[in-house]
Amino acid sequence: MDDYKLGAVERRFADLIWENEPLSSGELVKLCERELQWKKSTTYTVLKKLCEKGLFQNEHGTVTALVSPEEYDAALSHKIVEETFHGSLPAFLAAFSRRKKLSDEEVAQLQQLIDESRG
Numbered sequence: 001m002d003d004y005k006l007g008a009v010e011r012r013f014a015d016l017i018w019e020n021e022p023l024s025s026g027e028l029v030k031l032c033e034r035e036l037q038w039k040k041s042t043t044y045t046v047l048k049k050l051c052e053k054g055l056f057q058n059e060h061g062t063v064t065a066l067v068s069p070e071e072y073d074a075a076l077s078h079k080i081v082e083e084t085f086h087g088s089l090p091a092f093l094a095a096f097s098r099r100k101k102l103s104d105e106e107v108a109q110l111q112q113l114i115d116e117s118r119g
Helices: 008-020 025-036 040-052 069-085 089-099 104-118
Strands: 056-059 062-065
Touching: 008 025, 008 040, 008 062, 008 069, 025 040, 025 062, 040 056, 069 089
Parallel strands: none
Antiparallel strands: 056 062
């Protein structure tokens, strides 16, 4: 999973699974037909691809997640910091806060995370 970034459509597909799991592969086909206007073959192709990447599994016709959306987002965030900011979280935060001023609430949340990591 570490080497995989979901595109926008794949993320919508993944969100459908995360929001509805466990679900049968037939239910997933119907859901994708309704929500994404996909054909059965498209649903199975994308599901197979994401199963091979270790995000989901389709065992005995039941689709479940191997990775939660929070775990996926955390891994993706870590990869971005590693690749773009040479692993420096302060450099990432400095770049982020140049484009968007942090609110007092966000600063307090960051301070709480820092305090918790020291403990």
